[in-house]
Amino acid sequence: MSTTPQEPAGFGQPTLFGHPVGLFTLFFAEMWERFSYYGMRALLILYMVKGFLAYGDQDAIAIYGAYTALVYMAPFFGGMLADRLLGARRSVIFGGLLMAAGESFLTIADPQVFEPFRLFMSAVDTVAVVPRGVLFFLGLALLICGNGFFKPNISTIVGSLYPPGSRRRDGGFTIFYMGINLGAAMSPLLCAYVGENYGWSYGFGLAALGMLVGVAVFVAPTRFTQGLIFCGAIATAFSLALLGDNPLSKAANWFAAISLLISAGVAVVALQEGGIPSEAGTAPDAGRLRRRVLGPLSA
Template sequence: MAQRTRDGQAGSFLGHPPGLATLFGTELWERFSFYGMRTLLVLFLTAAVTEGGLGLNEGLAIAIYGVYNAMIYLTALPGGWVADRILGTRRAVLYGGVIIAAGHYCMAVPSTPLFFTGLVLIMLGTGLLKPNISATVGQLYGEHDARRDAGFSLFYMGINIGAFFSPLVCGWLALNLGWHWGFGAAGVGMTVGLILYVLGWKRLGDAGERPGNPATPAERRRALLYALAAVVVVGVYLAVDLSTGGLNSNLLINLLTIVAVVVPAVYFAGILRSPQLRPEERGRVRALVWLFLASAVFWMIYDQAGSVLNLFAEDRTDRGLLGLNFPAPWFQSVNPLLIIALAPVFAALWVRLGSRQPSTPAKFVYALVGVGVSFLIMALAAGAASGGERVSPLWLLAVYFIQTVAELALSPTGLSVSTKLAPQAFTGQILGVWFLSTAVGDAVGGQAGRYIERLSLPTYFLTLGLAAVVVGVVLLFAVPRVRRLMGGVE
């Protein structure tokens, strides 16, 4: 007999609720748009003006990339609030996708002001869409449905199908027709995702249809005033920057980095003090803090694939194979290709192991040690390339393989456990807070990337790799305590 979802619909998508097919397709195309643009970002920023780029130095470009990624995930916090209190997760995803598409189309126009306007729109739209589409996936399942982790793994595979094709398509267009053709293709991808989402709307049942904790009229008015104030402040700042040519202000980058680190700390403190939390929920939020910090360290290293490793592929890797010269952006398809191959294996493994699988904190330990080892290998690769030689692409392929295995141990597990640990009154917001771990990691990683011009490249990789391994060992000793705080959630 087919298992049934919370709303009584029989599972029809690989044994899962039918709404998972809708969210799978929408997220696939949203990630096509996101990774297509992200693959090009650092290369566009560092390309010479005569080649259509902005001509920035590598350190500054990496910092901009890191802060941009951080803001992408930082906006997940207000995006989660809007879903929890006003829209519900389902409509938040729809409106977020529309804003993202508008941002990509702005970047398709060869204009520096529109380029940065597009970045801001993508930040805002992703903040609405990203945490809430994951929250909606969680709402497709009952509280004790054993298919939940496997469902998130399948959802994660959809993410990486989009991430695989986007560097190939957007990268080819950018290098052969111009950067803005690549950015425009990302917008088309998001538009396709929106069409699929609207067509599959009814499959979602009642998942995400209503806000979990509706705001009062006074709260709505106050939120609108805050939003308008933020728009005015950002608009004035950008207007001044554009008039003075200071768009790449170091002060702005540093301020946004501080915001990315401080906001989650303040927000966790506020949730823990909330009178709406039951005692067992408070313990689970404390457990989430441990996992949050581990996740931040992981993403600090992992997300440098689009910046430092992207530049390593461009400048220090022999990209010739079978008489062909593979573009550097295409290396960004290696990781998602590996995830497409390995995600079903991991999904089946967790289901087969059942209660015998490693605990969530233990999976995080494996991920941290793995991503740390990947950068230790990069230290060796950088040493081999230090004399100006281009090294074998096998170095990068080995690193991406190790990082993929580490990612599959941490990322789908983190998404799943955050929905299980989230207090009832803060479901969407906790998903937003969870994505802030990526914001913290990207912001700190972007600042670390600025040292690429002060340290030797082998020293840079060695330092970050050892730091991740050390954090993994610390978490290993804390596993029993974290499990107690989780209160039976695995």
């Protein structure tokens, strides 16, 4: 570990390769969120066409297009709410949980839901009360809202790790975007394979699990986060190494697996010196949310 005196981290953190150690936790939180998002997208159109909804191609493409457009529009509102009310840290946690809930609704909307969950659903009789189509669109709505809170605000926290005018900030975002690309590369390989071979529920369930891991990486204590990153990387890399039905796909899978393991090793080393600073992403006025929600009762 080394700290650069001329250019300290925004919260006085130790640095690794010249970057605040908190960056590497955010790398994995964002990687798992992108794993969830792109894993779900890899299944969505096929799920609508070949699954229980049985939509035509035109309808499925229209829904997919509307969903994607709203996903990219939602961060505008999520960013404003974070700046004025919640703070970036709360928004990331809230958005991640909303997206995990959305993936879960897509999971239970499928009539071929896996056996243990089907037994639970028959016990509470939820599907009988809420039509499966409603669960599907409710899941999409939660994913849109969750993305609006999560996506802009985790990037805000990355920027806050660096002092104003830092020459290292662009490099930090490059590392951060590598996490995005790694998650986006792995998820179609795993979620699509699982969804196609074992059922839609498993594919969406794997995407939901990825989102929950991302939230856990963001909020968990440092030592637990180290174990979560390490174990998640081992399990995912092992799964990738088993897939691939031709030399080209096997080579791509192995490249993704090795990249993941190297990234996990760097993150575990960085976490020896700390995770995300507690001050990062806090609301400008810690009491503002309480006063706006409770009004005079908060006085």
